[in-house]
Amino acid sequence: MELTPFLQRELSEPLYSQLYYWIKKEIEEGRLLPGIKMPSVRQLSTHLKVSRNTVEAAYQQLQSEGYLESVPKSGIWVAEIEKPSMHPNEAEHPVMQECKPSREVLVDFEYGNVDLDKFPLKQWKKCLSDAVGQENNWLFEYSEKQGEFELRREISNYLLQSRGVRSTPEQILITAGTQTSMALICRILALQGNTVAMEEPGYSGVRSVFEDQGCQIEPVPLEKDGLSVEHIQLSRAKAVYVTPSHQFPFGMILSISKRMRLLKWAYQTGGYIIEDDYDGEFRYRGQPIPSLKSLDEEERVIYLGTFSKSFLPSLRLSYIVLPPSLMDHYSRTFAVYNQSVSPIIQRAMALFMKSGEFERHIRRMRKQYQRKHQALLRSIDQYMGTKVKIVGEKSGLHILLKLKGVSTLELSEKGLQKGVKVYSPMNFWLNPTPEGNSYIMLGFGGLSIEEIEKGVRLLASCLREVEIGE
Numbered sequence: 001m002e003l004t005p006f007l008q009r010e011l012s013e014p015l016y017s018q019l020y021y022w023i024k025k026e027i028e029e030g031r032l033l034p035g036i037k038m039p040s041v042r043q044l045s046t047h048l049k050v051s052r053n054t055v056e057a058a059y060q061q062l063q064s065e066g067y068l069e070s071v072p073k074s075g076i077w078v079a080e081i082e083k084p085s086m087h088p089n090e091a092e093h094p095v096m097q098e099c100k101p102s103r104e105v106l107v108d109f110e111y112g113n114v115d116l117d118k119f120p121l122k123q124w125k126k127c128l129s130d131a132v133g134q135e136n137n138w139l140f141e142y143s144e145k146q147g148e149f150e151l152r153r154e155i156s157n158y159l160l161q162s163r164g165v166r167s168t169p170e171q172i173l174i175t176a177g178t179q180t181s182m183a184l185i186c187r188i189l190a191l192q193g194n195t196v197a198m199e200e201p202g203y204s205g206v207r208s209v210f211e212d213q214g215c216q217i218e219p220v221p222l223e224k225d226g227l228s229v230e231h232i233q234l235s236r237a238k239a240v241y242v243t244p245s246h247q248f249p250f251g252m253i254l255s256i257s258k259r260m261r262l263l264k265w266a267y268q269t270g271g272y273i274i275e276d277d278y279d280g281e282f283r284y285r286g287q288p289i290p291s292l293k294s295l296d297e298e299e300r301v302i303y304l305g306t307f308s309k310s311f312l313p314s315l316r317l318s319y320i321v322l323p324p325s326l327m328d329h330y331s332r333t334f335a336v337y338n339q340s341v342s343p344i345i346q347r348a349m350a351l352f353m354k355s356g357e358f359e360r361h362i363r364r365m366r367k368q369y370q371r372k373h374q375a376l377l378r379s380i381d382q383y384m385g386t387k388v389k390i391v392g393e394k395s396g397l398h399i400l401l402k403l404k405g406v407s408t409l410e411l412s413e414k415g416l417q418k419g420v421k422v423y424s425p426m427n428f429w430l431n432p433t434p435e436g437n438s439y440i441m442l443g444f445g446g447l448s449i450e451e452i453e454k455g456v457r458l459l460a461s462c463l464r465e466v467e468i469g470e
């Protein structure tokens with residue numbers, strides 16, 4: 001550890017005293033924590049270019065006051081000091097008590113969590129270790145700007161087999177999450193100051209990027225079978241961002257006829273369609289509908305994928321499939337941009353995919369999520385009956401509940417009192433309407449079946465209490 005006090009020789013205060021006060025303050029203000037080993041007298045005197053006596057005198061003073069502790073044959077350590085019980089100002093103005101839910105949270109329907117039970121941790125750790133162990137120079141280098149070729153090849157194979165998307169590794173750009181992908185796309189398509197259309201309600205994570213990039217957002221109303229294509233046709237949108245496999249957050253699937261009409265709009269106007277296939281792997285009912293990208297004959301679809309739902313959100317690993325002309329443009333314009341995802345993570349993922357583990361994981365997870373999804377729908381039906389309506393129940397890792405006779409806020413507050421946490425989808429609307437306040441969002445990916453059933457039972461008891469006016 002290096003200490004860097006600013007000692008001033010020209011002051012009348014001796015150097016040992018300056019050093020003493022400086023270390024004392026560092027300890028009192030928590031920058032030097034108990035259990036930290038201090039540099040030896042010799043090391044510190046060499047480092048600060050002061051005599052050993054100066055350091056020794058400061059250390060001795062600190063030891064006698066209990067700030068430092070000397071352990072024979074071990075060294076000098078920062079000691080545990082008792083904090084003064086309350087700062088005088090705090091006594092006058094007590095800090096506001098944090099607003100805690102009145103009960104511990106027993107079931108949290110937070111969206112975005114993934115299943116932990118069946119996560120192949122052992123295999124994933126092996127891939128990480130194998131990636132680092134590979135005898136090659138790449139570990140010591142920045143690596144490929146577009147992303148590791150091996151990973152892009154694996155993604156390209158995977159997309160063809162599982163999503164019907166034809167792509168070459170050269171068309172794939174590795175990114176650190178969907179927002180990074182979107183910020184790049186805004187730059188590649190020069191969307192700043194232009195109109196971009198997105199579903200209303202839609203994914204607020206992407207909306208924020210459009211706002212930050214200076215785009216004009218055109219909210220497109222939703223119909224039973226996805227966003228209104230007429231609305232887009234009448235707009236001045238240069239690009240449209242959609243979640244066709246599983247509309248976020250409502251969950252409907254964009255019908256095949258709308259897909260064809262949307263593509264026609266892009267062909268005729270030269271617009272681009274940005275297809276976010278964030279959880280396309282997890283579909284439980286009905287015929288799979290081909291992705292927009294797989295139907296695109298004129299290179300107007302930009303396809304976004306992420307490993308956040310299919311594998312782990314903490315990887316921060318995603319990708320864009322760009323039409324060749326846009327990839328050309330990207331390579332020229334962004335030639336100096338380095339890749340932001342660690343090559344270690346990319347290599348490990350490439351090994352994981354190559355070994356077949358990723359496909360196995362997806363198959364296992366699809367079954368696992370399907371069981372959870374069924375348990376959720378079954379419990380809602382059993383405990384809540386007609387008091388709520390389920391919205392978007394065919395795929396994905398979340399559903400919405402349309403409430404009757406109770407507001408989102410009322411139910412979430414009551415829920416918290418009973419230890420169940422639910423979420424409002426309100427901020428997914430660009431222009432919030434009162435209707436938005438009649439839904440709750442239930443994410444179930446990270447919950448066990450028992451937790452799901454318990455959570456729904458607790459929520460149902462909240463609804464009953466509201467009904468009888470408790």
Ligand SMILES: Cc1ncc(COP(=O)(O)O)c(C=O)c1O
Pocket residue numbers: 112176177178179203243248276278306307308313317318
């Ligand atoms: C619509 C949508 N797209 C993408 C993502 C994933 O984002 P990321 O790749 O940044 O984890 C999410 C996650 O919540 C999402 O809801």
